[in-house]
Amino acid sequence: MTLDLNMDRISVSALGKVAVLFGGDSAERDVSLMSGDGVLAALRAQGVDAHAFDPSKRPLQALKDEGFQRVFIALHGRHGEDGTVQGALELLGIPYTGSGVMASAIAMDKITTKRIWLADGLPTPRWVSLRRDEQQRERVRTVPDELGLPxxxxxxxxxxxxxASKVMGYSQMQEAVELAARFDAVVLCEEFIDGQELTCPVLGDGEDAVALPVIEIRAEQGNYDYQNKYFTDTTQYLVAQLPSELQEEVQTLVLAAYRSLGCRGWGRADLMRRKSDGKLFLLEMNTSPGMTSHSLVPKAAQAVGVSYEHLCLWLLSQARLDSQA
Structure with a gap:
């Protein structure tokens, strides 16, 4: 299978002066720096007038003042993937890659995402949310009774x-909640689904969106954490190796999840397939996926004949404002 992105229709000169936004001030800054370096090199290699821009070092108004005509968002996490920078670019009138303000904000909030998916009849693991006033030991210790262990x-x-922490017993709950609370006022506790860890990228908008091949992730001891995602070579990524019927089932579900949140441009859904009965569960939607050497969207794109360089150029060509969507 190959995917034709009509690259011959993209005029590099028409893209104008481009800013690649990366770095930022979120907890994912280091990953964003790696993504941005890759995107910047790929665009420049194809003749794009692309420039590095770290919004934690420079005001976004400089984008307007310096005549940038479009933006490739390679930011991850807060102030990059959550609708805030998208809103600023809307006010500045500079088209940007990826989802708009609302879809970005919704997808960044895993709890709101789950509520929307459930309202649309899409499967997601059971969960409990704990506000600041619910993170005391007496309440925390009851969560495993509701969701089970691990x-x-x-x-x-x-x-x-x-x-994030995988909790194996009651004694680990308070420490795990306290760790998560360092990053967020609300803590999400989620049912563990024992089975295959899968991810599936999407390109495009609305009914024209296309799901790329599904990737199965096999990490050491089943621990696909920050270290195994970006800094080791032991994690296995099995691209397009699922049976065709299962591949289509996952892709259909992921497209429904993508459209449910109103995403556009590109995204990547993470999900689990339960070992006991084969049921699929959506975990989250990433609206500004990683573009590092270990990242999964480029791996899936390569499987259908789309190079990293062409993927970056195509994504840039799709940049737009909410008013243009």
């Missing part, structure tokens, strides 16, 4: 497994 504890507004 379970996951995570901050609902972070990515890259930041602040």
């Amino acid at each position: 379970l996951f504890v995570k901050p609902p507004h972070e990515g890259s497994s930041m602040g």
Whole structure:
């Protein structure tokens, strides 16, 4: 299978002066720096007038003042993936890659995402949310009674497994909640789904969106944490190796999840397939996925004949404002 992105229709000169936004001030800054370096090099290699821009070092108004005509967002986490920078670019009138303000804000909040998916009849693991006033030991110790063990504890507004813990017993709950609470006021406790860890990227908008091949992730001891995501070579990524019927089932579900949140441009859904019965569960939607050497969207794109360089150029060509969507 190959995917035709009509690269011959993209005029590099028409893209104008481009800013690649990366770095930022979120907990995922280091990952963003790696993503941005890769995107910047890929765009420049194809003749794009692309420039590095770290919004933690320079005011966004400089984008307007210096004549930038579009932006590739390679920021991850807060102030990059959560609708805030998208809103600023809307006010500045500079088209940007990826989802708009509302979809970005919703997808960044794992709890709100779950509520929308459930309202649309899409499966997601059971969960409990704990506000600041609910993070006392007496309440925390009851969560495993509701969700079972093991379970996951995570901050609902972070990515890259930041602040996340797999809890195996009651004695680990308070420490896990306290870790997640360093990143977020609200803590998300989520049912553990024992099975295959899958991810599936999406390109495009609305009914024209296309799901790329599904990737199965096999990490050492089943621990796909921050270290295994970005800094080791032991994690296995099995691209497009699922049976065709299962591949199509995952892609159909992911497209429904993408459209449910109103995403556009690109995204990547993470999900689990339960070992006991094969049921699929959506975990989260990433609206500004990683573009590092270990990242999964480029791996899936390569499987359908789209190079990293062409992927970056195509994504840039799709940059727009909410008013243009």
